[in-house]
Amino acid sequence: MSIKRKRRFHAEVATSSLSDIMFFLLLFFLIISTLANPNVIKMTLPKAKSNEKTNKQLISLSVTEDKKFFIDKEPVDFENLETSLMSKIGADKEQTVVVRIPFNLQVQDLVDVLQIGVKNNLKFVIATSPK
Template sequence: MSIKRKRRFHAEVATSSLSDIMFFLLLFFLIISTLANPNVIKMTLPKAKSNEKTNKQYISLSVTEDKKFYLDKQVVPFEELETTLLSKLDMEKDQTVIVRIPFNLQVQDLVDVLQIGVKNNLKFVIATSPK
């Protein structure tokens, strides 16, 4: 007499560890995406109560404390800043120039840069950090 088993073997996939793996992958990609910003030069920006973020196409103009000018991480002397900026701008698109200037530079340095935009009818935005 043979004894029949009433339980049959069913294949199962253990998914309990998959949720942990997905969580760690999500954290990894979130951290990496915040660190990977190639057009950033580290500087202390002026503070403002309200910040507005832009998703439009932009050109980054950074001024360091020793008055070196960078257009998208490319060093440009101040005398050639206007011609280089106009060559980088595409007049058909709505592009904005984001000016990153340290808070401890003189106001005249900022005015000199902004007068390039006024003279050529360009859109300039001053980058700030939250208060």
């Protein structure tokens, strides 16, 4: 004689709290993504096919279209750029300086900035945007 149950056991997963967790994660990532790089001045960068990302401690050197210079959002005159940059770097000559320069500025403006790095034996990297 076989005995059959009329009510079968069904496994359930409570998903009511998952939507709350997803909402909080979404808010967290939105807030963190806006704070990802606060030392950057908004500008249109030159485009490149390959783009390398780094996680090192960097110093940001930005040049605007009207040739104003900023070191980590602090305005600096071009005459004082070298001394300000060397004081920001200090004794750690292994730090990398990221040069952010608009795509429509003249090449000579970029060369003038890069000559400071050559003169002081510093590592300079030009920031680009993906193609």
